[in-house]
Amino acid sequence: MIIETTAREATRTQRFAHYFTLIYCALALFIGANLRDSALYAITPYTNSEVGITAFYPESWLFDTTPGVVLDVRDTQRAGFNTRINIRVLPFSPGMSVRNLIDTLALQRRIDLPFYKILSVSERAFGLDDITTIVDYTFVSDLDDPFLQLIPAVVIGEDVFIVRRNQVILVSFTADANTFDRDYAIFERFLETLDY
Amino acid sequence: MNKRLLLWGCLAGLLCLSPAFIQAQVAPSFDLNRILRATVLVMQVRTTPTTSYITCVSSGTLVTRTGLILTNAHSTIPNPDCTGDTLLVALNVREGEAPVLSYQAEVIQADPGLDIALLRVSAEINGRAVINENIDLPFVELAEGSSLNLDDTITVVGYPGLSGEDAATALSATVQGFTGEPRGGERAWVKFRSVSDTLAEVPGVFSGGGAYNRDGLLVGIPTTAPLARQASATACARFQDTNLDGLVNASDLCVPLGGAINALRPSDFALPLIRSASLGIDVTLPTAQNQAFVASGLEPRVSNLFFAPSANNDMPTTVISSLPSGTSSLYLFFDYEFMTPETIYELRVTIDGSTSAIFSLPPVRWSGGERGLWYIGLTGQSLPNGEYNFQLLVNGVSAGEAPPLQVGGGPEPLPTFRNIQFVLREGEQIFGNGYILGVGPIVDAQFIYDNMTTGLEWTAIWYFGNQEIARASEAWSLGSNGAQSTSVSDPAGLLPGRYRLALYIEGRLSSLADFTIAGSRADARPRVFTNERFVVASDINEALTARASTSVTNPPPSIFTLFDWEQIAPGTLWQLRLMVDNEVFFDQVTSWSQGENGSGFTVQIGSDTAIPDGTYEMELLMNNILLRSTTISVGIGQLPIDPFAEPEGVQLRGVLIDGDTGLGIPNATIFILSEAFSVIDFIYNANQLYSLTTTDRDGRFQFSRPLRFTVPYSVIISVDGYLPINADGVVVDEETPNPLDIIIYMTKG
Known part of the structure; x- marks a missing residue:
């Protein structure tokens, strides 16, 4: 049997059609990636002129109002312990050190948080000029409703102490131990946007 | 296709909340489920360096969503019969199951004589502190117990015992009569009889629980005060190795359970304590604390028992030894001495030799003073003919018997x-x-x-x-x-x-x-108390010299009320009553413990922050006669809202299920928005929320805050990995089943 093939060049219209298809695909991928990023990294601005703080937190996080807390947001869509960021402003006088605040917080948290334990205390550069004190800690989160069968979660937290004249800005980040490393990027982005 | 069907299923599930669907349901007006869930078991525990063990148990009832528990004083405040130092609260987590230890509690208000205590949840069982404002527990509301009538049907709720399967239990009962006392009048006690098939008698551990009228409102507290010192083998339980000898036997502590209960303390007596706690008010009597009346320490006793057909101003009208047929009122009077609020007394009545449960009073706390004349009045019930024998027991020991009384025949014209x-x-x-x-x-x-x-x-x-x-x-x-x-x-x-x-x-x-x-001596009433006044001061010393005030614009943390007094013999009973907007929040009858004459008796009305706005009034009484009163207006002069009102509505609960696997979705958050917002308005701000909850490991959820009737709510369920479910206009009404159970299917997306 003899098979005969005849090569035939694509017409100009066909060639343009191929190019446009490729361009549309690239565009679609680009827009899709953009939409994904917009959804993932969408942020909501927060400004507190009384305290002098500006920050951006993830858009779909629940903005809570907790007495004594300047900003309190958490990811309610996250199953398990809600990843949480909050900011408090603590009084600070010349005779005090950050260490005093850490100890005071520890005294209160050992009452409020089951199995509270400080993992490490370190210092880290923050922004251009500041040196911050970082406290990593862990505790067990047990939700309050006694009528539901809830499994306590092991939580890792990080406190960032930023000294500002006679105040200390305490930025706290807490997340389930299983997702802490993954969620930490959110906290880093939050800190990058924090203006005080 | 399947996913689309599931989505429609979810929407249909939410539609079940719509008024049209809900109106088709017939709901019971009496919410027994909620009552059972609000009934708790209170354990008094003694902690030693090596162990903890239960010393006393009683039932209790949650009366606010923030964790106020109404129960008995005898089983919660440390005393010779209940020596524990910690209170633990077990909640009725699952219907028909034993309660689960969930919280620690503390006594915040109590009247040992009336045997009423108000506890507040103070910490989780692991010791972690709780913020009461954030707690959302099921609770019941109160009605006046004195409104009960003879033959009314009531439901008595409590825990029958301590064995593993003892769940909160509701028993039907009928009101059989009333027992009067000088403190509380003709209805100091409501007598009842169980008509339940479950239990013929109401067990002693029900003490401190609740009795409810047909509307499901708390009208009384079943009460008995068992004596650990003399508890019989059947009236107490040994189930702990308290002496750590490796055995549970007669040498271990026997937890008193008490005998059958047939008396309720009407809820009216608890209202002042609840008001005071709800307002965050604390009343202290610094003057009385400085020179507290010292109890004699002698054994309490009663004497001179006699009968009267009626009482006038707490005094017998006459003395009788017989009554004609058809009589419906009988008072046993007696003198008492050396009694304290911890004294337990009991009345046993026999008619023709048979014990009468209706007329007898179970062992209860003493609510009178240290000495005086007392009565126990049987009112509101017809007395059957026969020979009546009344025996009084004090602290479990026979203390006196009245001469036999004959009921029957016609009236005798005796001098x-x-x-x-x-x-x-x-x-x-x-x-x-x-x-x-x-x-x-x-x-x-x-x-x-x-x-x-x-x-x-x-x-x-x-x-x-x-x-x-x-x-x-x-x-x-x-x-x-x-x-x-x-x-x-x-x-x-x-x-x-x-x-x-x-x-x-x-x-x-x-x-x-x-x-x-x-x-x-003065005109109509003697001049016993004088110069009564309110003052605003930061402490008691400043109060003694401060000028009298009738109004204060900015509510202070404390106000003081003071008075002088003339010629009062120590030991004389007097009564101090404090009210806000005509609602009593403090009422105490006590023996006078100061000198005969003096000035500056001080009462402090304080709060952690500022006392609530309102018109405060102090009344001074003796023998139920109002002698003096004074008022002060604080802030706007009235309570800004009715802080005692609690919303009624429907509790929403259910389970969140993965539509593909049929398994519950754990740890998901469900929002209910306030009526002012719809789904499209929601910007993830907690101020927009009416309530939120999280599903448990089986996907179960429940909103403790009830949905109010006819208020349109919006519901949002948004979980990572699932298509969100949103609904506006979710409405419940009086016809909605309560609690409302729903199943919500989520579609992976």
């Missing part, structure tokens, strides 16, 4: 004295009458006589305290019916204190009445 009234007189001038008189030289006693005949010997004996001070005896020379008087006098003035007149006919006690002399 009788009745209705003694006292008048303070100087010469021909009258300065006051009643049972509280000022200091003066002569007291006349006026009384009515019936069926007297000439020649009968009659005797009048006057007592000051327990000491006889005057006696007059003569043959009767007046007519058969009328009014007569006798008097006692002292030219130097009768001393302040408690007096008594006993009248006898032919050696038989016919009538008796007590009165108190206190204060200087």
Whole structure:
């Protein structure tokens, strides 16, 4: 049997059609990636002129109002312990050190948080000029409703102490131990946007 | 295709909340489920360095969503029978299952004599502190227990025991009668009988629980106070190795359970405590604390038991030994001494030799003073014919028996004295009458006589305290019916204190009445308390010198009320009542513990922050007679909202299920928005929320805050990995089943 093939060049219209298809695909991928990023990294601005703080937190996080807390947001869509960021402003006088605040917080948290334990205390550069004190800690989160069968979660937290004249800005980040490393990027982005 | 079907299923599930669907449901008006869930088991625990063990148990009822628990005082405040130091609260987490230890609690208000305590959840069981404002527990509302009527059907709820399967239990009962006492009037106790098939008798551990009317409102607290010291083997339980000898036997602590309960303390008595706690008000009496009345320490005792057909101003109208058929009121009077709020007394009544549960009173706490005249009145129930024997037990030991009383036949026209009234007189001038008189030289006693005949010997004996001070005896020379008087006098003035007149006919006690002399004589009422006032001050020392105020614009953390006093004998019973907007939040009857004369008795009304706006009033009473009062207006002069009102509505609960796997979705958050917002308005701000909850490991959820009737809510369920479900206009009404169980299917997306 003899098979005969005849090569035939694509017409100009066909060639343009191929190019446009490729361009549309690239565009679609680009827009899709953009939409994904917009959804993932969408942020909501927060400004507190009384305290002098500006920050951006993830858009779909629940903005809570907790007495004594300047900003309190958490990811309610996250199953398990809600990843949480909050900011408090603590009084600070010349005779005090950050260490005093850490100890005071520890005294209160050992009452409020089951199995509270400080993992490490370190210092880290923050922004251009500041040196911050970082406290990593862990505790067990047990939700309050006694009528539901809830499994306590092991939580890792990080406190960032930023000294500002006679105040200390305490930025706290807490997340389930299983997702802490993954969620930490959110906290880093939050800190990058924090203006005080 | 399947996913689309599931989505429609989800929407249909939410539509089930719509009014059209809900109106088709028939809901019971009596929410037994909620009552059972609000019923808790309270354990008093003693902690030693090596172990913890239960010392006393009782039932209790949550009366606010923030964790206020109404229960008994005898099983919660440490005392010789309940020596624990910690209170633990077990919640009814699952219907029909044993309660689960969930919280620690503390006593914030209590009246040991009335045997009522108000606890507040203070920490989780692991010791972690709780913020009460953030707690959302099921609770019940109160109604006045004095509104109950004979033969009303009530539901008594509590825990029957301590074995593993003992879940909160509801028993039907009927009101059988009422028992009166000087403190509380004719309905100091409501007597009931179980008509339930489940339990013929209400077990002792029900004590502290709740009794509910047909509307599901708490009207009473089933009460008995078991004595650990004398608990029989059946009235207590040994289930712990308290001495750590490796055995559970007779040498271990026996937790008192108590016998059958047939009496309720009406909820009216608990209202002041709940109001005070709800307002965050704390009342202290610094003056009384400085010179507290020292109890004698002697064994409590009762004496001189006799019967009267009725009481007038807590005094017997006359003394009887028989009653005609059809009588529906009988009072047992007796003298008491050395009683304390921790004293436990019991009345056992037999009719023709058979014990009468209806007329008997189970072991209960003493709500009177240290000494005086007391009564137990059987009212609102017809007395069957027969021979009645009344026996009083104090701390489990027989303390006195009344002479037998015969009920039956027609009225007997016996010579009788009745209705003694006292008048303070100087010469021909009258300065006051009643049972509280000022200091003066002569007291006349006026009384009515019936069926007297000439020649009968009659005797009048006057007592000051327990000491006889005057006696007059003569043959009767007046007519058969009328009014007569006798008097006692002292030219130097009768001393302040408690007096008594006993009248006898032919050696038989016919009538008796007590009165108190206190204060200087004035017009209608003696001047016992003077210079009563409210002041605003930062502490008691400043209060003593501060100027009197009738209003204060900015509510301070504390206000003080002070008064001076004249000629009050130590030990005299007096009453202090505090009210805000005419609602009593403090009511105490106690023995006077100061000197006869003085000034600056101080009462502090304080709060952690600022006392609530309102019109505060202090009343000073003796023998139930209002002697003085004063008021102050704080802030706007009235409570800004009714802080005692709690919303009623429907509890929403259910399960969130993965539509593909059929398994529950754990740890998902469900939002209910306030009526002011719809789904499209939601910007993830907590201020927009009415309530939120998280599903448990099985996907179960429940909103403790009830959905109010006819209010449109929006619901948002948004979980990572699933298509969100949103709904506006979710409405419930009185016809909606309560609690409302729903199943919500989520579609992976």
